[in-house]
Amino acid sequence: MTSDRAKPTKASDDIAIQTFQLTKIFNSLVAVDSIDLNIKRGEIFALLGPNGAGKTTTINMLCCLLKPTGGTATVMGYDVNQQPFKIKELIGVSPQETVISDHLNAQENLNLIGKIHGVSSKELKVRSQQLLETMGLSDRAKDQVRKFSGGMKRRLNIMMALIHNPEILFLDEPTLGLDPQARRAIWEYIVQLKGEKTILLTTHYMDEADFLADRIGIMDKGKLVALGTSTELKTSMLEKHTMIIYAWNLTQKVINEMRSKYAEVTVTNGTMMITDRQLDFKEIVDRLHSSGAIVRSAYMKEPTLDDVFLHVTGKELRE
Amino acid sequence: MRFLALASRNLKETYRDPLALGFLLAFPLVFMLLFGAILSGDTISTYPVGVIDDDNTPLSQAFINEALAEVPALEVSNYDDADTARKDLKFGDLKAYIVIPPGFGEQVSQNWQGKETNIILNITYDESDLMLSEQLISIINAVTRSFARIEIPITINANPIHIETEITFIDFMGPGIIVFGLLILIPTSARIMVRDKEKGFLSRLLTTPARPLDFISGYSLCLIAIAIIQIIIFILAGWLFGMDIVGSLWLAFLIFFLTGLSSIGIGMFVASLSKSENQAEPLCWLFAMPLAMLSGVWFSIEMLPSYLRAIAYAFPYAHTIDASRAVLIRGVGVEAISSDLLFLVGWAVVIFAIGIILFRRSMRS
Numbered sequence: 107m108t109s110d111r112a113k114p115t116k117a118s119d120d121i122a123i124q125t126f127q128l129t130k131i132f133n134s135l136v137a138v139d140s141i142d143l144n145i146k147r148g149e150i151f152a153l154l155g156p157n158g159a160g161k162t163t164t165i166n167m168l169c170c171l172l173k174p175t176g177g178t179a180t181v182m183g184y185d186v187n188q189q190p191f192k193i194k195e196l197i198g199v200s201p202q203e204t205v206i207s208d209h210l211n212a213q214e215n216l217n218l219i220g221k222i223h224g225v226s227s228k229e230l231k232v233r234s235q236q237l238l239e240t241m242g243l244s245d246r247a248k249d250q251v252r253k254f255s256g257g258m259k260r261r262l263n264i265m266m267a268l269i270h271n272p273e274i275l276f277l278d279e280p281t282l283g284l285d286p287q288a289r290r291a292i293w294e295y296i297v298q299l300k301g302e303k304t305i306l307l308t309t310h311y312m313d314e315a316d317f318l319a320d321r322i323g324i325m326d327k328g329k330l331v332a333l334g335t336s337t338e339l340k341t342s343m344l345e346k347h348t349m350i351i352y353a354w355n356l357t358q359k360v361i362n363e364m365r366s367k368y369a370e371v372t373v374t375n376g377t378m379m380i381t382d383r384q385l386d387f388k389e390i391v392d393r394l395h396s397s398g399a400i401v402r403s404a405y406m407k408e409p410t411l412d413d414v415f416l417h418v419t420g421k422e423l424r425e
Numbered sequence: 426m427r428f429l430a431l432a433s434r435n436l437k438e439t440y441r442d443p444l445a446l447g448f449l450l451a452f453p454l455v456f457m458l459l460f461g462a463i464l465s466g467d468t469i470s471t472y473p474v475g476v477i478d479d480d481n482t483p484l485s486q487a488f489i490n491e492a493l494a495e496v497p498a499l500e501v502s503n504y505d506d507a508d509t510a511r512k513d514l515k516f517g518d519l520k521a522y523i524v525i526p527p528g529f530g531e532q533v534s535q536n537w538q539g540k541e542t543n544i545i546l547n548i549t550y551d552e553s554d555l556m557l558s559e560q561l562i563s564i565i566n567a568v569t570r571s572f573a574r575i576e577i578p579i580t581i582n583a584n585p586i587h588i589e590t591e592i593t594f595i596d597f598m599g600p601g602i603i604v605f606g607l608l609i610l611i612p613t614s615a616r617i618m619v620r621d622k623e624k625g626f627l628s629r630l631l632t633t634p635a636r637p638l639d640f641i642s643g644y645s646l647c648l649i650a651i652a653i654i655q656i657i658i659f660i661l662a663g664w665l666f667g668m669d670i671v672g673s674l675w676l677a678f679l680i681f682f683l684t685g686l687s688s689i690g691i692g693m694f695v696a697s698l699s700k701s702e703n704q705a706e707p708l709c710w711l712f713a714m715p716l717a718m719l720s721g722v723w724f725s726i727e728m729l730p731s732y733l734r735a736i737a738y739a740f741p742y743a744h745t746i747d748a749s750r751a752v753l754i755r756g757v758g759v760e761a762i763s764s765d766l767l768f769l770v771g772w773a774v775v776i777f778a779i780g781i782i783l784f785r786r787s788m789r790s
Contacts, residue, residue: 170631170632171632191634194632199629199632201625205626207434207437208438209441210434210437210438214437217430218430218431218434221426221430222427222431222630222635223634224634250441
C-alpha cells in the first residue's frame with residue numbers, strides 16, 4: 107500500500123503524527139485525497155471542514171480503524187499499516203458518535219477502557235476520580251449512563267479517551283450537539299491539556315478551531331486546502347480588505363464613483379461594503395463626506411476563519 | 426485480561442437490560458411451556474388397568490366387577506396371570522395392573538365386621554408417567570377404602586417399573602424442544618454482537634489494543650453463561666412436564682452445551698457478515714428455522730428424503746437430538762454417543778475458527 111515516493115521515514119523526535127500522501131477511496135468516492143500532514147508533539151491540531159470533507163475518515167485511518175487505499179501515515183513513528191497495535195496502545199479516541207455502554211455506569215465505562223489498556227485498578231481509581239471531578243460527573247459516577255443527558259454522555263465519551271492517559275488524543279467533533287455552556291467546559295479542559303498531549307481534533311465550528319488549535323488544516327472534498335495557525339490563515343487573506351460604512355444620504359453619484367474606483371462595492375440599506383486589495387480609510391470617508399453623505403460609522407472588517415474558508419473553498423461553512 | 430473486562434461488560438449490558446434478558450430467557454421458555462402443555466396434556470379420561478385376581482373369592486370378584494368397574498377413570502380388564510399383564514403394560518395397552526393377593530376377601534370381610542385389618546394390593550405401573558402414577562394410586566386407594574368401609578389407608582405395594590419400549594410423547598419431544606431453544610441462541614448471539622457494531626461501540630473498542638481473540642472470547646464467555654442458564658431452565662422445564670431422564674444428566678448437559686457453542690458460533694458468523702440488527706435477525710432465522718425442521722425438532726427425521734437427512738446431519742442439531750434422546754430416554758453411556766460428541770466438538774471448533782477469521786477481517790476495512 108505504501109507508495110514509492112512517500113516511504114515512511116523515521117519520524118523526527120518532535121513529530122507525533124505524519125501522513126504521506128494518505129488516501130482513502132470508498133468504491134469510487136475519494137474520501138481522503140493524498141494528504142500530507144505533520145503534527146508536532148504537544149500540538150493541538152484542528153481539521154476544519156464541512157460534513158463529508160474527509161476529516162473523520164482521516165482520523166479513522168490514523169487510529170487504525172480504516173486501511174488507507176494509498177499512501178501511509180505514522181503515529182509516534184509507528185506505521186498504521188504495519189504496527190497498528192503499537193499505535194493503539196498510545197492513542198485515545200473520542201469518536202464522533204457518542205458511543206458508551208448504556209447499561210454500565212460512568213465508572214464502569216471508564217474501567218472498561220482502562221482495563222483493556224492494562225491500567226492497574228489502583229491507578230484506574232485515581233484517574234477516573236480525577237476525570238469525573240474535572241468533567242463534573244463525580245456525583246453521577248454510579249448511575250447507568252443511559253439516564254445521562256446528551257452533554258453528560260459527550261463528556262464521558264471524551265473521558266473514555268483520556269482514562270489511560272494516552273500520549274495522543276483523537277477528538278472527532280468533541281462538542282458536536284452541545285449547548286454553549288457545555289462546549290465551553292470541554293474547551294477549557296482541552297486547553298488544559300495543551301502542551302502535555304498531542305491532540306488532533308476535527309470540527310466544523312470555526313470558533314472551536316480558532317479557540318483551541320495551535321494550527322488548523324482546512325479540508326474540503328478530501329483535500330487539505332489550507333494549513334497554518336489561525337493568524338497565518340487570516341493574514342493570508344489580507345491581500346483583500348473590506349471596509350464597511352454606515353451612512354445617510356448616499357447619492358447614486360458617489361456610489362458610482364466608488365464602483366469605478368474599487369473592485370467590489372455593494373450598497374444595501376445605507377450600508378456600503380467596499381472590497382479591494384488596497385483601501386485608504388481616510389480618503390474614502392473624506393470623499394463620502396464631501397459628497398454630502400453623513401457617515402455614521404466606518405470600519406475595516408477583520409478577516410475571520412469564515413472568510414478564509416470562503417476564500418479557499420468558494421463556499422460558506424455551514425452545518 | 427482484556428477479554429475478562431469485555432466479557433464482564435457484555436454480561437452487565439445483557440442482564441441490566443430487562444427487555445433483552447426477558448427475551449433471552451422468556452422467549453424459549455414460552456415455547457417450552459407451550460409445547461410442554463400441549464404434549465404433556467393428560468386428556469385421556471380413562472386409564473386401561475389390568476386386574477389379576479389371585480384371591481378369587483366372591484369379595485374380590487365383587488371388588489373388581491362392582492367397585493373398580495364403577496370408577497369412570499378406569500377401564501378394567503381381567504388377566505389370568507401377571508406376565509401377560511406385564512407384557513401389555515410394556516406395549517402400552519395398559520397403564521398399570523393390579524394384583525389382588527390371596528387373603529384379600531378375608532381382610533375385607535374382617536373390616537366389614539368392624540375389625541380393622543390391613544388390606545394389601547399390589548400395583549405395577551409405568552413410572553415414566555408421573556401424573557398417571559399419582560392419580561392412579563390415589564384413585565385405587567379411595568375405591569378400596571370405600572369398598573372395605575374403612576378410614577385407614579390401605580397398603581398398596583406400589584411397584585413402579587421402567588418401560589423403555591414405551592416412550593411418552595414428551596420424552597420423545599423434550600430433546601427436540603431443548604434443541605429449538607438452542608437454535609434460538611443463534612439470533613441471540615448475533616444480536617448481542619451486532620448491536621455493538623451498529624452502535625459504533627465495537628469501532629471504539631477497535632481503537633484500543635484489544636485483539637480479535639479478546640473480542641471473540643469476551644462475547645463468547647457472556648453467551649456461554651447465557652447458554653448454560655438456558656440449558657438448565659430447559660432441562661428443568663422438560664422434567665417438570667414429565668420428560669424422562671434415565672441416563673446421565675451431565676452427559677445430556679454436555680451434549681446440549683456443545684450444541685450451544687455451535688449456535689454461538691453460527692451467531693458470530695452471521696454477526697460478522699451483517700452491519701445491523703436488521704440484517705442479522707432475518708439471516709439468523711434463515712439458519713434457525715430450516716435447521717429446526719431438518720434436525721427433527723418437531724418430528725422424527727426418519728421420514729425425510731435421504732438428501733435432506735444428509736443436510737440435517739451436516740449440522741450439529743440432528744446429532745444433538747439423536748444423542749440426547751439416547752442418553753435421556755435409553756440411558757446410554759458416553760461410548761454409545763462418542764461419534765456424535767466428536768462431531769459436536771469438531772463443529773464447535775471449526776465454526777469458532779471461522780468466526781475469528783471473519784472477525785479479524787472485519788476489524789479493518
